[in-house]
Every structure is written in C-alpha cells, then in structure tokens.
Amino acid sequence: MNQEYFTGIKTIAYEGPKTRNRLAFRHYNAEEVVGKKKMKDHLRFSMAYWHAMKNTSSDPFGGGTRQRPWDDGSSTVENARRVADAGFEFMQKLGLGFYCFHDRDVAPELGDLQASNDALDAVADHLRKLQRQTGIKLLWGTACLFAHPRYMQGAATSPSADVYAIAAAQVKHAMDVTHRLGGLGYTFWGGREGYATLLNTDMKRETGNLAHFLHMAVEYKKKIGFKGQFYIEPKPREPSTHQYDSDAAACLNFLREHDLLEHFKLNIETNHATLALHRVEHELAVAAGAGALGSIDANTGDELVGWDTDQFPTNVYMATQMTLQLLKMGGFKTGGLNFDAKVRRESYEPVDLFHAHIGGMDTFARGLKIAHRIIEDGELDRFVKTRYASFDNGIGKTVTTGKATFESLEKHALKLGPVLPASGRQEMLENLLNDYVL
Numbered sequence: 001m002n003q004e005y006f007t008g009i010k011t012i013a014y015e016g017p018k019t020r021n022r023l024a025f026r027h028y029n030a031e032e033v034v035g036k037k038k039m040k041d042h043l044r045f046s047m048a049y050w051h052a053m054k055n056t057s058s059d060p061f062g063g064g065t066r067q068r069p070w071d072d073g074s075s076t077v078e079n080a081r082r083v084a085d086a087g088f089e090f091m092q093k094l095g096l097g098f099y100c101f102h103d104r105d106v107a108p109e110l111g112d113l114q115a116s117n118d119a120l121d122a123v124a125d126h127l128r129k130l131q132r133q134t135g136i137k138l139l140w141g142t143a144c145l146f147a148h149p150r151y152m153q154g155a156a157t158s159p160s161a162d163v164y165a166i167a168a169a170q171v172k173h174a175m176d177v178t179h180r181l182g183g184l185g186y187t188f189w190g191g192r193e194g195y196a197t198l199l200n201t202d203m204k205r206e207t208g209n210l211a212h213f214l215h216m217a218v219e220y221k222k223k224i225g226f227k228g229q230f231y232i233e234p235k236p237r238e239p240s241t242h243q244y245d246s247d248a249a250a251c252l253n254f255l256r257e258h259d260l261l262e263h264f265k266l267n268i269e270t271n272h273a274t275l276a277l278h279r280v281e282h283e284l285a286v287a288a289g290a291g292a293l294g295s296i297d298a299n300t301g302d303e304l305v306g307w308d309t310d311q312f313p314t315n316v317y318m319a320t321q322m323t324l325q326l327l328k329m330g331g332f333k334t335g336g337l338n339f340d341a342k343v344r345r346e347s348y349e350p351v352d353l354f355h356a357h358i359g360g361m362d363t364f365a366r367g368l369k370i371a372h373r374i375i376e377d378g379e380l381d382r383f384v385k386t387r388y389a390s391f392d393n394g395i396g397k398t399v400t401t402g403k404a405t406f407e408s409l410e411k412h413a414l415k416l417g418p419v420l421p422a423s424g425r426q427e428m429l430e431n432l433l434n435d436y437v438l
C-alpha cells in the first residue's frame with residue numbers, strides 16, 4: 001500500500017483483558033481456538049464499506065461531521081481508488097478478513113448507466129488487486145437501489161417499468177463485479193421495496209414484480225456461473241412505512257410462495273429485528289429453523305430512539321445469545337459477521353472507527369467464548385430437552401411421529417386428571433445465563 005491514511009495507528013494486537021491500551025483487543029484473539037475453530041473462522045468479521053468508508057455522519061438536522069482524509073468528495077475513479085486504499089489499510093490494521101459493499105459505495109454514480117458501469121469496472125480492477133495483496137475477501141456485494149431519486153417509489157417494486165429496467169441492469173452489473181471479485185455472496189436488501197399508502201399501491205403487482213426480479217437474478221447467476229450465496233435482508237420499515245421483506249418469517253413466506261427458497265438464505269440484522277419488535281436471536285432462530293440462516297449484519301439500535309441507528313454492538317449479553325444461535329446451527333458457511341454499524345456523529349475522528357470496531361469484535365469474541373461454554377456445559381440444553389421430554393415417548397411420541405389423531409388424543413385426555421405443565425423457570429434460567437456472562 002502506498003500512502004498511509006490512518007497515521008499513528010499500528011496494527012491492532014490482542015493484549016488480553018488487563019491491558020490499558022485502548023487500541024488493543026482484550027478478548028478477540030484471531031488465532032485462538034474455541035471448540036474446533038479459530039475465533040477468526042467462527043466470527044468472520046467484515047467491514048461495511050458504506051458506513052466505515054463513505055458515511056459522513058450527517059443526520060436529518062445537520063450535515064456531515066466526519067473527518068475522512070481519504071475522500072475528496074469528487075465523483076472520480078481516482079477518488080474511489082484512494083478510498084479503497086484507505087479501506088484496505090483499515091481492514092488490515094484491524095485484522096478484518098472480509099468486506100461488503102454497494103456498487104455506489106465503491107464507485108461513483110455518473111451521468112448515465114454506461115459511464116457508471118465503466119467506473120465500477122475500473123474500481124473493481126483496483127479492488128481485485130488490493131484483495132490479492134491482502135488476502136481480504138468480499139463477503140458480499142449488493143447494488144444501491146434506494147439512494148437515487150429514480151428509486152423514490154421503489155426499484156423492483158417501482159410503478160415505473162423503466163425504473164424497474166434500470167434497477168435490473170444495475171443488479172446485473174453489480175453481480176458481474178461481485179463474481180469477478182470472488183464474492184462469497186450477494187445481498188438483496190429491500191431498500192425502498194415497500195409502500196407508504198395503499199391508496200396509490202397495487203401490492204399484488206409490486207410483490208409479483210419483485211418475485212420476477214429475483215427469478216431473473218437466479219437465472220443470471222446460473223448464466224454467469226456465480227456460485228456465491230444469495231441473501232435477503234429483512235427490515236420492517238424505514239425508509240418505507242411498510243417493507244415487503246419485513247422480517248425473517250415474511251421473507252421466508254415470500255420466498256416459498258414464489259418458489260425461490262432454495263436459492264436464498266437470510267442476512268439478519270440486529271437493528272432491523274428490533275424495528276420489527278423481535279429480539280435478534282428470534283430472527284436468527286426463525287432463519288436457522290428453515291435452514292436459511294446465511295449471514296449477519298451486526299449492529300444494535302438504541303432503545304430510546306425509534307429508528308435504525310446502526311450502532312456498534314457492545315452488549316455482551318446480546319452477542320452471547322446471537323452466537324448461541326450461530327453455534328447451534330453449526331456456524332457460518334458462506335456468511336459472516338458484517339458490522340453494518342456507524343460511529344456516532346459526535347465521534348468524528350478516524351481513530352473512532354478503530355475504537356468502534358475493536359469494541360464490536362471484542363464483544364462478539366466474549367459472546368462466542370461464553371456461548372461455547374454454555375453449550376459445552378449443557379445445563380441450558382438439558383433444561384430445554386427435559387421441558388419437552390413428554391414428546392419423546394408415550395402419547396407425545398405419537399404426535400412427534402405424526403401418528404396421533406384428534407380421536408387418539410381425546411382417548412388419552414379423557415383418562416387424565418387435572419394437568420399443569422412444569423414451571424418455565426424463566427428467572428432461574430436468566431440467573432444461569434448471568435452466571436456465564438458475568
């Protein structure tokens with residue numbers, strides 16, 4: 001790498017919990033083995049290009065505050081290459097093995113589609129070079145189908161067929177580039193695929209068009225031989241009032257209804273789960289239950305603010321429950337833990353990006369170690385197994401094996417006296433979890 005952008009910051013090392021150095025890992029020790037895998041292979045941390053490199057920290061009440069000495073704000077390929085250099089320096093210094101991007105994060109959108117495609121190709125050549133030099137991989141690529149004014153009413157659900165066509169062309173090219181960069185996946189986040197009022201919306205037509213769009217993507221994937229995993233990322237609202245991919249269950253239903261399930265897995269994001277009034281571990285469990293947990297966008301919301309604040313995750317409790325779900329489903333295959341998170345507007349210096357990622361990585365390292373211990377000890381699993389034991393034999397087994405009928409259950413029920421299930425023991429289990437976490 002040529003010029004250094006994060007001057008004065010060395011490679012972040014593991015120094016253990018007692019270190020006083022704030023630019024060090026206390027818990028994330030990439031090479032340390034937990035169970036059967038190294039921490040770095042369990043967690044597969046990824047940088048979100050849009051938040052780490054491009055975001056200016058503007059909000060509805062004020063402009064950007066962030067110092068980004070690598071970005072002169074110009075819509076040039078030259079500037080895009082410089083941002084990429086800074087991004088790879090950052091990832092290397094943190095030991096991040098992966099990154100994710102939207103087409104318009106890495107390259108500028110220019111006057112027309114062809115010019116934008118050419119710019120993206122030129123930057124992709126540079127990204128490929130940087131990937132080769134550093135060994136950092138593309139976890140997934142995606143297309144930004146929500147920022148440009150043409151997408152104000154949706155992209156694959158736009159009422160305009162011309163907008164739909166441009167969106168398709170943009171995804172086609174973003175898939176080409178992702179493929180060329182050896183991307184392990186490609187994500188579809190709904191962006192503005194939703195609506196604000198039914199007064200102007202033909203929902204059936206919009207969702208039908210969306211299904212056609214995704215089928216075309218599947219077709220194109222086969223055509224170009226892209227072997228990466230497709231992901232859908234649920235989110236219930238913001239920017240639209242109603243988003244079609246509102247939560248994991250809605251996405252799974254949509255994919256099943258339109259014969260798409262075999263081609264997609266889900267990318268679950270914490271703050272999206274909470275916007276849908278779910279805990280993130282619920283969303284992870286729903287996805288995993290359908291064999292469709294693919295990847296995670298790790299962040300957190302603020303319980304006092306009702307929008308997608310995309311904060312860095314620092315809650316060890318939550319990280320423990322998330323990694324519990326991850327370990328139970330056997331870990332990531334193609335996916336990883338992408339920090340879809342941004343530093344606060346008040347934290348405007350480049351070094352804040354390091355503090356933020358170090359915190360997120362240490363939080364998940366702790367969560368991983370704790371979740372691993374919980375699984376090894378087995379007390380929690382034993383409780384849950386015992387709770388359902390009545391379905392392992394006797395009348396319960398006839399239910400489990402699908403042999404029971406209403407008549408056979410009635411025959412059994414008529415012989416029973418008063419019945420209550422055993423206590424759920426929620427408080428005892430919360431105490432148990434505390435014993436591991438603290």
Ligand code: XUL
Binds near residue numbers: 102187297
């Ligand atoms: C938006 C969001 C996106 C997706 C990729 O809330 O999470 O950044 O992850 O388009």
Ligand code: CO
Binds near residue numbers: 189233269297340
């Ligand atoms: Co996301």
